[in-house]
Amino acid sequence: MVNVDISNIWCSVSLPDLLTLEPSVSGAHAALMDAGGASFLSWLDDDSADLLARLSETADRVRDQAAYLVVVGDGSAVLGARALLELLLGRDHALRGGVRVLFAGSDLSTHAWKRLDALLEQNDFYVHAVGRDGMSLQSAAALRALRWTLERRYGMERAKEHLIVTTDPSRGALRQLSVQEGCTAFNLPRTLAGHESVLAPGALLCLMTAGVDVKAILAGAAGTRKELEIRSFENPAWLYAAARIILAKRGKRAEYLCAAEPDAWTLCRWWQDLFGSRACWKGKGLLPVAAELPGDLQQLHGLLSDGKLPLMQTFLRFAPPPQRQQVSMDLHDFDNLNCLNGYTLDFLQEQTIAGALQAGQDGGVPMVTVDCGRLEEAVLGELMYFFELSSSLCAGMLKRNLYAEEPPARFAEAASQLLGRLPPEKEG
Amino acid sequence: MVNVDISNIWCSVSLPDLLTLEPSVSGAHAALMDAGGASFLSWLDDDSADLLARLSETADRVRDQAAYLVVVGDGSAVLGARALLELLLGRDHALRGGVRVLFAGSDLSTHAWKRLDALLEQNDFYVHAVGRDGMSLQSAAALRALRWTLERRYGMERAKEHLIVTTDPSRGALRQLSVQEGCTAFNLPRTLAGHESVLAPGALLCLMTAGVDVKAILAGAAGTRKELEIRSFENPAWLYAAARIILAKRGKRAEYLCAAEPDAWTLCRWWQDLFGSRACWKGKGLLPVAAELPGDLQQLHGLLSDGKLPLMQTFLRFAPPPQRQQVSMDLHDFDNLNCLNGYTLDFLQEQTIAGALQAGQDGGVPMVTVDCGRLEEAVLGELMYFFELSSSLCAGMLKRNLYAEEPPARFAEAASQLLGRLPPEKEG
Numbered sequence: 001m002v003n004v005d006i007s008n009i010w011c012s013v014s015l016p017d018l019l020t021l022e023p024s025v026s027g028a029h030a031a032l033m034d035a036g037g038a039s040f041l042s043w044l045d046d047d048s049a050d051l052l053a054r055l056s057e058t059a060d061r062v063r064d065q066a067a068y069l070v071v072v073g074d075g076s077a078v079l080g081a082r083a084l085l086e087l088l089l090g091r092d093h094a095l096r097g098g099v100r101v102l103f104a105g106s107d108l109s110t111h112a113w114k115r116l117d118a119l120l121e122q123n124d125f126y127v128h129a130v131g132r133d134g135m136s137l138q139s140a141a142a143l144r145a146l147r148w149t150l151e152r153r154y155g156m157e158r159a160k161e162h163l164i165v166t167t168d169p170s171r172g173a174l175r176q177l178s179v180q181e182g183c184t185a186f187n188l189p190r191t192l193a194g195h196e197s198v199l200a201p202g203a204l205l206c207l208m209t210a211g212v213d214v215k216a217i218l219a220g221a222a223g224t225r226k227e228l229e230i231r232s233f234e235n236p237a238w239l240y241a242a243a244r245i246i247l248a249k250r251g252k253r254a255e256y257l258c259a260a261e262p263d264a265w266t267l268c269r270w271w272q273d274l275f276g277s278r279a280c281w282k283g284k285g286l287l288p289v290a291a292e293l294p295g296d297l298q299q300l301h302g303l304l305s306d307g308k309l310p311l312m313q314t315f316l317r318f319a320p321p322p323q324r325q326q327v328s329m330d331l332h333d334f335d336n337l338n339c340l341n342g343y344t345l346d347f348l349q350e351q352t353i354a355g356a357l358q359a360g361q362d363g364g365v366p367m368v369t370v371d372c373g374r375l376e377e378a379v380l381g382e383l384m385y386f387f388e389l390s391s392s393l394c395a396g397m398l399k400r401n402l403y404a405e406e407p408p409a410r411f412a413e414a415a416s417q418l419l420g421r422l423p424p425e426k427e428g
Numbered sequence: 429m430v431n432v433d434i435s436n437i438w439c440s441v442s443l444p445d446l447l448t449l450e451p452s453v454s455g456a457h458a459a460l461m462d463a464g465g466a467s468f469l470s471w472l473d474d475d476s477a478d479l480l481a482r483l484s485e486t487a488d489r490v491r492d493q494a495a496y497l498v499v500v501g502d503g504s505a506v507l508g509a510r511a512l513l514e515l516l517l518g519r520d521h522a523l524r525g526g527v528r529v530l531f532a533g534s535d536l537s538t539h540a541w542k543r544l545d546a547l548l549e550q551n552d553f554y555v556h557a558v559g560r561d562g563m564s565l566q567s568a569a570a571l572r573a574l575r576w577t578l579e580r581r582y583g584m585e586r587a588k589e590h591l592i593v594t595t596d597p598s599r600g601a602l603r604q605l606s607v608q609e610g611c612t613a614f615n616l617p618r619t620l621a622g623h624e625s626v627l628a629p630g631a632l633l634c635l636m637t638a639g640v641d642v643k644a645i646l647a648g649a650a651g652t653r654k655e656l657e658i659r660s661f662e663n664p665a666w667l668y669a670a671a672r673i674i675l676a677k678r679g680k681r682a683e684y685l686c687a688a689e690p691d692a693w694t695l696c697r698w699w700q701d702l703f704g705s706r707a708c709w710k711g712k713g714l715l716p717v718a719a720e721l722p723g724d725l726q727q728l729h730g731l732l733s734d735g736k737l738p739l740m741q742t743f744l745r746f747a748p749p750p751q752r753q754q755v756s757m758d759l760h761d762f763d764n765l766n767c768l769n770g771y772t773l774d775f776l777q778e779q780t781i782a783g784a785l786q787a788g789q790d791g792g793v794p795m796v797t798v799d800c801g802r803l804e805e806a807v808l809g810e811l812m813y814f815f816e817l818s819s820s821l822c823a824g825m826l827k828r829n830l831y832a833e834e835p836p837a838r839f840a841e842a843a844s845q846l847l848g849r850l851p852p853e854k855e856g
Contacts, residue, residue: 090543092530094522102520107690108777110748111803115518115691137780140763141755141773148756173763180760253681253738254715262535263543269693283737287682289717309711310681320538327569328576332608335568335601345569349536352565375539 001227002379002386004236006243008357008367009312013246018233021242021397026231028396029238032389040197040388041225043189044218051186052215055201058164058184059208063099066162067123069209070116072143073130073202074106076274080198081206083267084380088212091263101206104146105129105139113145120149128164130202132188133172140173166202198270198384213377220381228389237386240368241393244279244286244312247366252310254287258356259316260349261375265292267316271387278402279394286312312366315353318375320346429655430800430807430814432664434671436785437740437794441674446661449670449825454659456824457666460817468625468816469653471617472646479614480643483629486592486612487636491527494590495551497637498544500571501558501630502534504702508626509634511695512808516640519691529634532574533557533567541573548577556592558630560616561600568601594630626698626812641805648809656817665814668796669821672707672740675794676714680738683714686784687744688777689803693720696744699815706830707822714740740794743781746803748774 006013044051062069071078082103085093094100104116127146131139150159166186167174178185186201197203199221204214228237244255255275257268268290275288324344327337340348360367370386373379395402434441472479490497499506510531513521522528532544555574559567578587594614595602606613614629625631627649632642656665672683683703685696696718703716752772755765768776788795798814801807823830 090540092522092528092543092547094520095528095547100520100523107688108773108780109689109691110751110753110772110774110777111746112518112690113753113773114749114751115520119520119523135763137765137776140765141768141776144756144758144763144765145753147758177760177762180762254717260535261537262540263537265697280737287717287737287739289682289715309708309715311715318539321542323538323542325538325541325573328572330572330575332605334605334608335563335572337565337568337572340569344538345536345541346538348565348569349538352536 001224002236002373002382003371004239005369005371006239008361008369009243009247011361011364012250012252012312012366013243017246018239018242021245022233024245024397025238025242025393028241028393029231031396032392035191040199040385041218041221042191043200044222048218051201052218055186055205055208055214059205062126062164062209063211065124066099066126068100068102068120068125069128069206070102070104070120070125070146071128071130071206072105072139072146074136074139075131076196076270076277077198077200077203078103078106078130078206079266079270079273080384081203083264083270084198084203084207084212084217084384085210086263086266087261087375087380088377089210091265093210098211099209101210105136105142108138108141113142117145117149126162126164128166128202128205129174129177130166130188131172131174132190133168133175135173164205166205197388199381199388216377217381217384220378221385222381223378224382224385228386237390237393240370240386241390241397243366243368244394245397247312248284248286252286252312252366254289254309254311256289256291256311256313257316258291258313259318260353261318262292264316264318265290268292274387274391275394278391278400279398281395281398281400284398285394312368313360315357315367315369317353317369317371318379319371319373320344320349321375429652430664430798430810432667433797433799434667436789437671437675437796439789439792440678440680440740440794441671445674446667446670449673450661452673452825453666453670453821456669456821457659459824460820463619468627468813469646469649470619471628472650476646479629480646483614483633483636483642487633490554490592490637491639493552494527494554496528496530496548496553497556497634498530498532498548498553498574499556499558499634500533500567500574502564502567503559504624504698504705505626505628505631506531506534506558506634507694507698507701508812509631511692511698512626512631512635512640512645512812513638514691514694515689515803515808516805517638519693521638526639527637529638533564533570536566536569541570545573545577554590554592556594556630556633557602557605558594558616559600559602560618561596561603563601592633594633625816627809627816644805645809645812648806649813650809651806652810652813656814665818665821668798668814669818669825671794671796672714672822673825675740676712680740680794681715682717682737682739684717684719684739684741685744686719686741687746688781689746690720692744692746693718696720702815702819703822706819706828707826709823709826709828712826713822740796741788743785743795743797745781745797745799746807747799747801748772748777749803 071081085101089096102116127150129143147159147163150162154162160181160183163181163183165174165178165183167188168190169187188200188202199218208214228235233239257271259268272288272290279285280287324346326342326344327340329338329341357367372383392402499509513529517524530544555578557571575587575591578590582590588609588611591609591611593602593606593611595616596618597615614633616628616630627646636642656663661667685699687696700716700718707713708715752774754770754772755768757766757769785795800811820830
């Protein structure tokens with residue numbers, strides 16, 4: 001299971017500090033579970049086998065018939081799907097063949113649309129619209145454009161076959177669209193957990209289409225779900241959430257998340273988005289900042305080693321794959337590194353991370369390490385579940401009720417607000 | 429030219445504040461120019477035509493003979509090349525055919541290496557090693573592995589033909605390697621500006637190989653170079669640098685950079701890296717944080733609208749392409765957006781950004797907008813030059829002498845430091 005090591009924060013946090021927060025974490029955890037489905041996986045309890053079979057059939061159909069799957073949606077579930085694709089298949093996964101998953105609907109950029117449109121012109125594609133009952137303006141605009149492209153390409157009737165919708169079981173624009181068109185549709189659970197989670201049908205279909213073993217991800221998450229039910233500081237999600245809250249109260253303003261894997265960059269962005277929207281609120285909580293190691297190592301040294309910036313830092317570590325890579329001999333030893341001959345790459349990486357940890361410790365920067373184990377499906381299911389739970393616990397501790405909030409920019413309100421600001425005549 | 433609008437910061441900064449800083453900016457600017465080559469382009473003054481012709485020949489050779497160019501290096505120049513590739517060709521540019529540029533040498537990840545190695549197995553490739561006189565450990569390790577792969581594939585003799593080196597004109601491991609192997613080599617100017625700039629041969633060769641019009645980038649940068657020579661607050665780089673320093677002194681701790689283009693994400697990362705390593709030092713200066721609009725719009729609203737977090741925000745705006753995209757009619761109007769029929773996407777985007785600016789203003793968050801003009805080569809040359817100059821001005825104002833510093837983790841010291849921590853027996 002994900003292992004959270006907070007031994008480096010005792011310079012700033014004491015055991016009594018932690019224990020004082022116990023009622024607050026406990027209350028947040030209870031409220032989350034009472035709100036229903038906050039286990040992020042409860043939607044799976046009922047009809048998971050049937051649902052997974054339908055998702056898998058649909059993924060097979062896309063793979064048989066198309067080169068691209070265009071996912072339309074915004075929010076953390078869609079970003080999380082991208083993060084998992086890059087972690088599991090590599091950031092250059094587009095070069096590897098198979099169906100390529102493209103993303104749209106999180107911007108209003110004309111450039112991005114023209115580029116997507118040019119790619120689609122030469123290949124068969126499916127559109128997968130993902131969203132809760134309220135769609136954002138940018139997703140709605142992208143979906144309109146993509147449906148028009150589908151109809152022009154495949155005709156009115158066949159266009160419907162190339163459209164997949166994953167949304168609220170009964171209400172909202174996407175549900176209405178799916179009923180009207182009679183297209184393939186999946187339900188997103190109505191809880192917070194359901195629509196924002198990467199462990200729900202919207203994100204899972206993208207991953208399945210790209211050939212990722214989704215069952216392994218869900219199995220990892222389900223195992224962690226049980227482990228993270230513990231209501232004490234033996235629960236790593238409790239530890240992480242409480243440490244963040246205490247450090248924020250002690251005057252820390254930002255948290256750096258560093259992963260030493262280049263393919264983990266989008267995961268760090270997803271984390272920045274998740275903790276930024278849930279756990280940084282009304283001036284309280286830490287500002288999340290994604291960093292990359294050792295690319296940012298020099299920067300980190302500069303930022304951390306004097307301890308003057310109000311930062312905390314979290315390291316995300318993955319175990320290396322079973323087959324190691326050694327530094328090789330060079331006849332002329334042009335770089336003087338023959339002394340490292342025979343050492344493995346991951347061993348050098350461990351040393352580098354140890355150096356970064358030491359720099360932080362010297363500077364009095366509180367540091368948390370999250371050890372994830374192997375970079376594989378089950379572990380990533382655990383990790384996503386861990387971050388989803390701990391960000392929700394932070395939200396609860398900051399007295400933010402995520403369930404009571406309406407979706408932030410429901411398309412209709414957004415559009416009417418927009419129209420209020422539009423000039424009398426249209427542009428075009 | 430890049431237009432910097434600071435009209436939104438007058439809530440926190442006054443004109444006398446700005447004028448008080450004049451000697452400091454002016455001193456930083458003079459020191460930068462005295463240090464030589466800090467115009468970031470002075471290396472071009474001498475033999476640019478000849479050098480560009482040689483770069484172009486080499487790029488043609490790679491295009492003729494290979495499917496991949498693997499760029500080995502770390503630091504902002506390499507990240508900047510990636511940023512420009514994604515901005516000009518799209519983040520999914522790997523799907524577009526032509527030579528694909530891959531990046532290595534900024535990590536010690538075994539996963540990343542295995543994935544790269546698997547891609548190279550099926551295709552012809554060139555290796556381009558970029559670095560100053562001191563190489564980082566991660567670049568050196570990657571280059572050893574890649575040279576071994578080249579020799580296994582092409583044999584000792586032909587492997588040399590597939591290696592390109594861009595480095596210091598006379599010293600360092602890479603120069604020694606290029607002399608020993610007799611491979612194609614280019615000079616990186618020895619000034620700060622030269623090796624870290626995206627406007628230098630290392631990054632330019634990657635861009636040329638991918639088919640980017642490098643001459644247009646350089647022409648844009650050269651134009652801006654003249655404009656940004658003005659020694660007064662009419663110089664947008666002065667304005668931006670001074671505003672950052674004043675706001676940091678006033679207690680702001682972080683700066684969000686937001687671009688409304690999804691393809692600008694790596695540019696924001698490059699900016700985070702550049703300003704993080706130069707202009708955030710010893711607890712002084714703003715912590716740079718890359719964000720994305722409107723993906724992060726909700727988050728920004730949460731962070732900004734109450735004005736309680738000590739943030740400033742910078743918006744990066746590009747003009748839309750000449751050919752606009754309109755929101756289309758939908759017969760059933762499933763999303764109630766027919767009211768927007770005929771409005772262009774970029775117009776809606778403008779409104780969204782205006783909304784974000786308004787939210788910031790309401791919350792008393794100081795905001796800067798950087799209007800770049802069209803998303804095209806010349807403009808990006810201007811923008812890169814602008815950020816390189818303004819980050820260096822900030823460094824100077826924080827009394828950081830970038831020229832006096834040694835490269836942070838020269839491979840030999842890094843290796844010996846590492847060896848000091850290694851256990852007696854090797855792993856493997």
